Amino acid sequence: IMTKMDGDARGGAALSLKAVIGKPIKFIGVGEKIDALEVCHPERLASRILGMGDILTFVEKAQATVNEKQARELEKKIRKNEFTLEDFRDQLKQIRSMGSIQDIIGMIPGLGKVKALKNVTPDEKELTKTTAIIDSMTRKERQNYLIIDGQRRKRIAKGSGTAVQDVNILLKNYAEMRKIMKKMTTKEGRKLFRRGNLPF
Numbered sequence: 001i002m003t004k005m006d007g008d009a010r011g012g013a014a015l016s017l018k019a020v021i022g023k024p025i026k027f028i029g030v031g032e033k034i035d036a037l038e039v040c041h042p043e044r045l046a047s048r049i050l051g052m053g054d055i056l057t058f059v060e061k062a063q064a065t066v067n068e069k070q071a072r073e074l075e076k077k078i079r080k081n082e083f084t085l086e087d088f089r090d091q092l093k094q095i096r097s098m099g100s101i102q103d104i105i106g107m108i109p110g111l112g113k114v115k116a117l118k119n120v121t122p123d124e125k126e127l128t129k130t131t132a133i134i135d136s137m138t139r140k141e142r143q144n145y146l147i148i149d150g151q152r153r154k155r156i157a158k159g160s161g162t163a164v165q166d167v168n169i170l171l172k173n174y175a176e177m178r179k180i181m182k183k184m185t186t187k188e189g190r191k192l193f194r195r196g197n198l199p200f
Contacts, residue, residue, distance in 0.1 A: 025040045026039070027040055074091070078182075081182055083178055083181055084143050084144075084145075085142040085143075085145055086134070086142045088134070088174055089130070089134040089142075092131065096127060129160075129162055130170055132160040132161065133160045133170050135160070136155075136156045136160040137156055145171055148171060153168065
């Protein structure tokens with residue numbers, strides 16, 4: 001079993017060691033929980049280490065987690081630029097069930113190189129905080145983040161046990177995520193995505 005595959009140390013040295021001692025790697029650890037183990041596929045692992053993604057593992061995880069009908073509805077919302085904070089929260093919960101955020105991003109060719117995602121991708125603690133903040137909003141606020149002024153931000157922060165600065169950061173990250181998604185729905189964005197050369 002090789003661990004720490006959810007962090008920045010990609011395991012290249014461990015794979016080299018495997019070649020020297022001749023012992024196979026059967027499983028890799030992709031998180032801190034006891035069930036965060038995956039069957040080791042050497043060719044997929046090598047692709048991830050080289051930053052080329054791992055679409056097969058991503059598809060397998062997505063098929064086991066994502067509801068097809070909900071996925072189609074979400075796609076329509078993204079295309080119409082109607083991706084709300086409720087959708088954002090629901091997607092974060094769904095992604096968490098697939099593994100660590102950084103690990104999921106690393107499976108998609110090109111996304112690991114997107115600088116903007118490094119600023120908007122939270123760790124596990126931040127995900128819990130993010131969910132609490134969004135849950136403290138009214139449905140109207142979750143549907144239209146632009147109405148969340150200073151007073152509303154103070155109320156949301158108090159209700160979620162966080163600081164106003166945390167609310168500000170969440171709203172900024174959410175706005176960035178909307179921009180990225182909007183770009184990816186354009187013809188040029190899809191073309192660059194397939195090449196692994198995204199425009200941000």
